[in-house]
Amino acid sequence: MxxxxxxxxxxxxxxxxxxxxxxxxxxxxxxxxxxxxxxxxxxxxxxxxxxxxxxxxxxxxxxxxxxxxxxxxxxxxxxxxxxxxxxxxxxxxxxxxxxxxxxxxxxxxxxxxxxxxxxxxxxxxxxxxxxxxxxxxxxxxxxxxxxxxxxxxxxxxxxxxxxxxxxxxxxxxxxxxxxxxxxxxxxxxxxxxxxxxxxxxxxxxxxxxxxxxxxxxxxxxxxxxxxxxxxxxxxxxxxxxxxxxxxxxxxxxxxxxxxxxxxxxxxxxxxxxxxxxxAGELDVFEIPKDEKVKQLLYQLYRKQKVFFKNNNRWAISFNELGQKDVRIEDKKVLRTIENHQTGFNITIASPFTERLFIIKEDGKIITKED
CATH class of the missing domain: 2.60.40.1190 (Immunoglobulin-like)
Known part of the structure; x- marks a missing residue:
């Protein structure tokens, strides 16, 4: 099906x-x-x-x-x-x-x-x-x-x-x-x-x-x-x-x-x-490495959705989501999870650019330069 x-x-x-x-x-x-x-x-x-x-x-x-x-x-x-x-x-x-x-x-x-x-x-x-x-x-x-x-x-x-x-x-x-x-x-x-x-x-x-x-x-x-x-x-x-x-x-x-x-x-x-x-000239484009950080955030977002469906609440730790320490290209990823009245924020600090990426309960990505 x-x-x-x-x-x-x-x-x-x-x-x-x-x-x-x-x-x-x-x-x-x-x-x-x-x-x-x-x-x-x-x-x-x-x-x-x-x-x-x-x-x-x-x-x-x-x-x-x-x-x-x-x-x-x-x-x-x-x-x-x-x-x-x-x-x-x-x-x-x-x-x-x-x-x-x-x-x-x-x-x-x-x-x-x-x-x-x-x-x-x-x-x-x-x-x-x-x-x-x-x-x-x-x-x-x-x-x-x-x-x-x-x-x-x-x-x-x-x-x-x-x-x-x-x-x-x-x-x-x-x-x-x-x-x-x-x-x-x-x-x-x-x-x-x-x-x-x-x-x-x-x-x-x-x-x-x-x-x-x-x-x-x-x-x-x-x-x-x-x-x-x-x-x-x-x-x-x-x-x-x-x-x-x-x-x-x-x-x-x-x-x-x-x-x-x-x-x-x-x-x-x-x-x-x-x-x-x-057109006719040559340029080069590589997908930025920070996109791998966003993909990790979406994995966590989907895990949170499944957790909520099964438990009627958001997970309060990454252990509850079945995900412990994570590395991207052998770089350790610093992350936090925060629940609030209407949902959650998961934040990851990019190991490549130090920018902060936040995903909300509705899947929206917010980027902070500091």
Whole structure:
């Protein structure tokens, strides 16, 4: 039994001018295998474009030609090779971040045309972005072969039972789809489709005066492709159903594997470094060692959640969590655990930079320089 994102119930309520979407999930059989642990996040260098990028679904500009593609997508759990290849390129300038996804698919189809519908009920391409790497206040964009957009602002991962701002719009979002074949024609075989996207950096601003152009820094990013088995009736495509009349599970193919069937663990996404160098030049990026400190914090966060579920209280020591002395790259880790009325704080002093990293009961990471 596995967890998928197939929502079975949604409530939309008005909350301070926004529509808030609650998604509930079920566990049903699907295309998966055992959880793979300790997967290393992938990284990618996005270079500056030296020219204007026209959003037409064709990566014809010289900057695109000079940019490298990501590795081909892999099954979300990290081991299976998908049936069809998917890869992405990225660029940026001082106004937009650009994406170009090449999606191989012998049958290109879709029927969802209304913005903010549940786009992953069709085959789709998805982008997940957490600019400040604290796992809160992140963004999701889904687009199908009809160029239908579902854009979401997510205040906290679903594990915290948090409402999703479904009525939030990424103003200035641009996209174009190019079909290499024919759309919704079951009588032929297609080669696939491509999608080109431009998202303004102002979409990700947290305050009016914030300068959030990510020059020579990294964001946490991941890409996903949802793909469904299908049936054909009267030359029309439909999601395939099992013998009981229920939709079969989707395939989830991603750039940076998650180890579990759950995209909403931003701490496990990949790293995209926005180089100030131009496309065609060469830069180097290494994931900072402090990220290993954060991964340790998330291990402790998950242990605290399990402990609370079993004991109806938070653990007051690391011994209660079954974790004694810990080292990272043979360096001793200094840490404290503090409970309070509404939850807990776990603090680790980085053995690499001496910065303090704190994780709260809701999984938010706070960084202190002193």
């Amino acid at each position: 596995i967890e998928i994102r197939n929502s079975i119930l949604k409530y939309i309520i008005n909350h301070k001018g926004f529509y808030v979407l609650f998604l509930f999930f079920i566990r049903i059989p699907g295309h998966s295998q055992n959880t793979i642990k300790n997967l290393s996040p992938k990284s990618y260098i996005a270079y500056q474009t030296s020219e204007k990028i026209t959003i037409d679904g064709v990566a014809s500009e010289e900057s695109w030609e000079k940019s490298k593609s990501t590795d081909f997508f892999i099954d979300i759990e990290g081991t299976k090779i998908p049936k069809y290849e998917t890869s992405v390129k990225m660029l940026w300038d001082h106004e937009f971040v650009y994406f170009f996804a090449a999606i191989k698919e012998p049958h290109v189809w879709g029927d969802l045309k209304k913005r903010d519908t549940i786009v992953f009920y069709n085959n789709d391409f998805e982008i997940f972005i957490d600019p400040d790497n604290d796992t809160h206040n992140y963004y999701e964009f889904e687009v199908n072969a009809l160029n239908t957009l579902w854009d979401l602002f997510i205040t906290k991962p679903y594990r915290e039972g948090t409402p999703v701002l479904n009525d939030w719009d990424a103003n200035g979002f641009k996209s174009a789809v190019k079909i290499n074949g024919t759309l919704n024609n079951a009588k032929d075989i297609d080669k696939g489709w491509a999608i080109e996207i431009a998202i303004p950096f102002k979409v990700f601003k947290t305050s009016y005066y914030q300068n959030n152009i990510p020059k020579d820094i990294f964001w946490r990013v991941n890409f996903s492709r949802v793909n469904w088995d299908f049936e054909i009736h009267n030359n029309k495509y439909y999601r395939k159903k099992d013998q009981k009349g229920k939709f079969e599970s989707e395939y989830n193919w991603v750039w940076s594997p998650m180890g579990v069937i759950n995209m909403h663990r931003p701490e496990d996404w990949g790293y995209v470094y926005f180089s100030s160098k131009k």
